[in-house]
Amino acid sequence: MTNSKDNSTVSNTMSKTSLSTTEKVSLSLKKRHQKEKRFKSIGLFAVLFGFMLVVVLIGDITSKALPAFHQHWVKLDVNYQSDWLKIDDVSEETLKKANYRTVLKKSVYQMFSTPSDKKLSRKDKRELFKLFSTNAEFTIKDNLIASPEHFNTQTSVWVRLDDDVDSYLKEGFAQGEAGLRIKEQQAQWLVKLSTEQRIESRFNFSFFTASDSREPELAGIRGALMGTVLTMFVTLLLSFPLGVAGALYLEEFAPKNRITDIIEININNLAAVPSIVFGLLGLAVIINVFGLPRSAPLVGGIVLTLMTLPTIIIASRAAIKAVPPSIREAALGLGASKMQVTFSHVLPQAMPGIITGAIIGVAQALGETAPLLMIGMVAFIVDVPTSVVDSATVLPVQIFLWADSPERAFLAKTSAAILVLLSLLLVINVTATVLRSKFEKK
C-alpha cells in the first residue's frame, strides 16, 4: 500500500489499464462467493433429491399396498335344501360330494328376486353370480361340513366378494355408480347389500396363509415365503462355510504366488458379473449336466451361493485382516500350530465381522430374481413347498409374476408382497448394523 501512495500517479495510470492482484481478487470475490453458494446448493439439492427418491419409492409402494391388507366379505343367506344339494342324508361321504354350486346360485337368486316383482333374467343371474368369489362355493361347503345341523335349513354364511367388486368398493365410487368392470345393475345390488349391512371389510389373513392363486382375492404369499426360506437355508448352509474357509485360506495360509493372485482377481471379477449369468450357469451346468430338478430351492440355493460367495469372501477377508497380528504371534509363540492359531484365535475374533458380511450377502441373495427365472423358479405353483427338491417360487419372483398379471387387484397384492420383502430386508440389515456397531465398540 505504501508503494502505491508514493507513486500515486503511476498507480492511477496503472489502474486504468490493469488492476493489482489484490484488487482483482477483491473485485471477483463476490462472484466467486456466489459461485460457491451455487455449487453448495446444487450439492444439497442432489442429496435432497436422493432423499426424495427414497420417500417417493417407499411412499408409492406403501400407498398401493394398503388396500391388499383388507378384504370385503358378504353375508349370504344360504339355504341348504336337500334337493339343491342333491343329497338325502348328512354322512361325511355325501357331504363331500353334494352340489354346493347349485345351493350357492339358488340361494343368491332367492335373496335378490323375492322383493322385486320382476324375475331375474338369465343375464342378470350371470352378472349376479359374478359378484362373489369362485371360492364362495367352497366356503359354504366347509360351513356345512363343520356344522351338519344346518342341513335343510337357512343360515347366514360370510363369503368373499370377487376381486373386481373388492377393488370397486375400495376405490370409493359413489353408491350405485358403474365403474371398474362393475355394471350399473351390479352396483345397485351392492347398494342393496350394504344397506342391509351384509358387507364387511376384514383384515386379509389369507394373504399370509394362502398360496398363489389365479384369483386375486384368494392369492397369498405363503408358498413364496416358504420357498424363500428354503432357498435361503440352502444358500446360507453352503455359502457361509465355503466363504469363511476360502477367506481363511487366502488371508492366513495362501503363499504369495501366481495362483493366489489369480484366485484373488477371480473373486473380485465374480463380484461384478451380472446375476443373470449365474442363472445361465445354473441352467447349463447344474440342471442340464448334473440333472438336479428344475424349479427346486436346492438349485436356486446353489446358484445364489455361487453369486454371494465373492461378497462373503471379501467381507470375511476384511474381518480377518482386522485381527491384530499380536494375537497370532502370541499364540504361535506359545507353541500353537498355524491351524490352531487360525481356528481358536483368529476366527473367533473375526466372527462378528464375518457374520455381518454373511448377513449382507444373504440380504443380497434374498432380493435376487433374475438368476432364479433362468432355472425355472418362475412357475405358477399352488402347493406350499416342504423340501428343498419340491417345485417352488420365491418372494421376488412372486412379485414379478403378480406384477405381470392383468387383474387390477393384483396391483395391490404385488405392492403388499413388496412391502413384506422390504420389511424382511430391513430386519436383516438392522441386525447386521447392530452387530457391526457392537463389534466396533470392542
Next chain:
Amino acid sequence: MNSSLLFIVLLSLTLFSYWFGIKRSLKVAGGSAYKKELTCLPSQFGLLTAMVCGIPALITLLIFNSVEQIVVEQLLTSTLSTTVQALSSIDLGLYLNNIRSLASSDTAQMLLQSMNNSSDVAVQGQYQAALTLQELYQKSTWLKTALVLIIAVGSVIILVSKFTLTFKARQKSESIIRALLVASSAIAILTTLGIVVSVLFESIQFFKSVPPTEFMFGTQWSPQTAMRVDQVGGSGSFGAVPLFAGTMLITFIAMLLAVPVGLMIAIYLSQYASARLRSFAKPMLEVLAGIPTVVYGFFAALTVAPVIRNIGESFGLSVASESALAAGLVMGTMIIPFVSSLSEDAISAVPNALREASLGMGATKSETVLKVLIPAALPGIVGAILLAISRAIGETMIVVMAAGMAANLTANPLDSVTTVTVQIVTLLTGDQEFDSPKTLAAFALGLMLFITTLGLNILALKVVRKYREQYD
C-alpha cells in the same frame, strides 16, 4: 435307504467316530492316566477319525447321486425291445419320461395289476419297463447304501489300526483341513470356469447355425422360429445390433441421471455436510442400494412409465408405454448410491495436503473441489463410472419389467427398445427344447454380456490402479 436318510446316518457315524477315535487313542496310550504318552491330544485323534469317516463317504454319496440316473436309464434302455431302442433320441426321451412318471406314481403291485389288465402289447411293455426301472432303482439304492457305509466304516477301521503312541494325528488332520480350505477358495475359479465353459459351449453350438458376423452386425432380431420351415419367418433372424443399441440407450439414460447426482452427493457429503447430516444421509441412500431390483422394475412399469407418458402426451409427444426413458431413469436411481459411494471413496483418497494447500492459497471450497480434488480423483471416479456402466448393462429385472420386447433400432428415448438381458430372459423362460437356435441364442447373448462386463471391470481396476501409483 434314500439319500437324505443315508446322509443323516453318515452324520451320526461321523460323530460317533470322533468319540471312537478318542477312545482308541486312549487305549493305545494305556488309559486316560497315560494320555501324555501320546504325541498328539486324544481330541486330535478323534478329529482325524471323524474326518476320515465322513469325507470319503460323503464324496462317494455325491458322485453316486449325480451319475445314478444316467447309469440306471442306460441299463433300462438296454433291456427295452429293439423297436423302442430304434426310436430317435427325442422320441426315446419322451418314452423314458413316460416310464419315469409311471414308476414314480404307482407302487409295484399297482403296476403289475395294470399290466395284467391291459391287452395292448405296447402298453404292457411300458408297464414292464416301469417295473424294471423301479427294480433297478431299488438295486442301486442298496448298492449306494452298502458302498457308503462300507467306505465310512472301513476307512475308520483301517485308520484306527494304525494308531500308535507316536502317530501324528494333528499333522494329518491339519493337512486335510488345509486341503479343504484350498478347495473352498478354488470354488471361485471353478465358478468362473463353469461360466466360461458352459456359456462358450452353447454359444459355439449357436454359431454353427448362425454365423457370428450375422449375430454381431445384423440389424434384424426376431428369434421366433416357426414350427415348420416353410412358414413365414421359418428361419428367424439373429442380428443382435438392435439389442446392443437398446442396452446402450438405456444405460446412457441411466448414467445421465446417476453420474451428476451421485457425484454431487459424494462431493456434498464429503466436503460440506455436517457429521450429523452424513450419519443420517448415508444409511438413507444405502436404502436405495438395498432395494431389490424387482421392486424398481415394478416402480418403473407401474408408476414412472405412466407419469412419463402423461407428461409427454400433454406436450403432444407420442410416448411408448414401455419407453426407454422410464426404464433408464429408474435404473439411474438404482445406481446413484453406487456412484456416490465409490466416488466418495475416490475423493477422500486424495491426500489431504492437496486440499489444504488449495484452501490455504485462498481458493473457495468449490474451486478446490472442481480444480484440485476432482482432477486428482478423476481416475477413481472414472473407475466408479465404468463399474456403474457394467452394472447397468447387466441389470435385468428393471428392463424385463419396464422395457419392451420389440427390437427397435432407435435412439429416441420415448420409444420402446429391448436389451440383451430382456432377450435372455424371454428366450429362456417357458418350456424350450435345449438345442434350438432360439435357446442357444440366449447363451450367445450371455457370452457377450459376460465379456463386456468383465472387460469393463478389468478396465476400471486398471484405471484405479494407475491412479494409486501417483501418490504412493
